[in-house]
Amino acid sequence: MNKFLETYKSDIIYVVIVLVIVLALYILTRVLHKWLHRKLQEHFPGSPVKSINLINRILKTLWLVLGVIALSLIFIKTEKRTDFIDYFKLFSYLGIISVITIVAITIANIWFNYKINKTNAANNDPTNYKFLRYVVIALISLAGVLLVSLAFPSLKGVAQTALGGAGILTLIAGFAAQEALANITGGLFIIAFKPFKIKDRIKVSDSMVGIVTDITLRHTVIRNTENRMIVIPNAVINKEKLINYDLGEHKSCEFIEMGISYESDIDLAKLIMKEECENHPLILDNRTLLEKKDNKPMVRTAVIELGDSSVNLRAWAWTLNYADAYNLKCDVLESIKKRFDEAGIDIPYPHRTVLMKAQD
Template structure:
């Protein structure tokens, strides 16, 4: 045993140093991780620690792999030292590149989030910052991957071409589908021309109405009134004819239509609809100075159409915002119905005349 220890003493010392170094680096990484978590909770309360945990796992894996490569020097011949050294440098480069990329992307993301929150608190439009956040984070990860490719001789030409300028576009076009590019271009157009912003209330279709919560490189997210998130690709929403209730003036006109029977008093029905709308607390006086001078009513009513079994009357009621108009409409419909019941105004049901025949004469013969 003494002879074995004496013969392999340098190797044992070397292996012990390597193992001790890996253990120490592992402990230091854990301490560094705990410090980062505390700093993140302090500076960015409520943020997830997933990126910090990922950095910890990458570093611990890096120390373990480097330790195994270092221990391999004991068991291989001296002619293979150059290959091991090359592998050691490659792993070290890729490990630190991965850590740097993750840290840079996370820091950029947190900085943008903090800036977006400040803009929201100061009531500024955060749309551009939200979109630029995705662009910046994507660029950092994309650049990190390209520098990682530079470490491999067989892929170095691709990476250098991409870093050259026009090659970036060529690679993106080569690996991305036409739909993905259309979504990216659509997102750029939305941010550039601003048909809507984050926080705007928009209507894409009758079933897609809500508040814009986010605009990413690929899609736009809308929160509807049922608190459900609607995800619409940028290429689709960029081509849609949508209504933005927060673009320009916020006031809007709500058209309230009710059908009455032909036997009901039209003038009384119009008066009831006008009074119920004008008495609602959310009604907005949209009359001009000349209209007020000529004593025009706040709410205009008129017969819209004569149908098969009903007369449609419409009232034009204005509200300060879309939300006010919606609340006004549902409240007024109920109050008008109650007034109609009291005043004898009938909201008709479809009428059908059915003729019953007991006998039919066909070809001169009578059948029961």
């Protein structure tokens, strides 16, 4: 036994040192993980801790892998140790770059979330911060991937070229024709020219109306009146003609249109439409002082078309915003219909005349 210890004394000391270092690093990682988790919840309540947990797992796995590689050095021949030392360096490099990248993304996320919450609390527009968060995280992730690529000989040339100034331009030019870059460019245009921002109510098509909830590098998300999330690529939404109900004045003019039969009393129908609109609690008096002085009606009504089977009337009803306009329209369409029925005003509906040919 003494002879064995004497013969392998240096190896035993080496194994003990490696095990102690791995165990110390493992314990230190666990302690730091708990400390960071507690500090995050103290200073940034509600912050996501998935990245902290991921770093914890990566570091623990890294210490285990490096420990195994270090212990394996005593069992292989001297001439082959170079390869294992290279593996040791490779895993160390990959682990460090991964941790640094995740830490950078986490810090960026925490900072941008803090600024977004602060902006929301002040009732300001958080669109710029939300979009820049995606840009910064994408750039950090790209830099991490390129740095990891440097560790592999087959990818090293590509990574070095991409990390250079000319390489970045070449990389961008290579993706210029791709749909991904078109969406990113579309997102940048939205942020720069602000046709809409987060919390704006927009109308992208006749059936696509909702509130903008997010603008990412790839797409814009709007929540429609059915509480469904609609995802529209930035390249698509930039080409669409859209209505922004919150751009400029929020006041909205709603067209209340009804068709009556040619035999019905037009003046009475216009009066009923005017009264129902003016009596609604959401109506807005949009008249100027001069119009009020001249006793102009709050709600204008007029014949807008003589159709094939109906006289089409319109009332111009103003409200404070689009949501009020929609609610007013729903209410007064019902109340006008009831008043028309009481007054004997007919609303025409399609008729079809069928001619039966007599059989000889």
